[in-house]
Amino acid sequence: MVGYSEVRTEFAELLGRHAGIVRKVAASYSRNAHDRADLMQEIVAQLWQAYPRYDRARPFSTWMYRVALNVAISSVRSEQQRRDHVMEFDPENHDIAAESTDHAADQQLAMLQRLIASLDPMSRAVMMLYLDDRSHRDIAEILGISESNVGTKIGRLKQRIREQMT
Secondary structure: OOOHHHHHHHHHHHHHHOHHHHHHHHHHHOOOHHHHHHHHHHHHHHHHHHHHHOOOOOOHHHHHHHHHHHHHHHHHHHHHHHOOOOOOOOHHHOOOOOOOOOHHHHHHHHHHHHHHHHOOHHHHHHHHHHHOOOOHHHHHHHHOOOHHHHHHHHHHHHHHHHHHHO
16 A cells, blocks of 8 residues: 555655646736736645546646646636636746747737637637647547537637737
């Protein structure tokens, strides 16, 4: 039988190896540094609570994304019930931000980030996973939807972003 300290050590190692997922999800679903820190803490707590049910036959990162996104989406929905406003997107704390010396490219990137931030939570999750080069199968598994639904959502999101960027 595996002891508590071994399980805790294994979890900590896996969490450390994939910590970028927690940061990325929190940055995508939080308005400011304080909210990001709170969301990251809640995600880690839920990951730890759910860890005994993690199926080791599946990739840890896929399971982690699923838990993290569910926590983030639930958090956004709860917050939206309390407040009715659009979340600000902080490009300094999101992996999609890129250094660029071209002002026009910077403006386009900022516009893209605002568009993604204005998406509903599920669409934002689909787009974030798509931009993270996840396969349709991975996205479907993480979000609990069909692969064909993923393809449809991505196609519609790309079209919507194209229309709003022009």
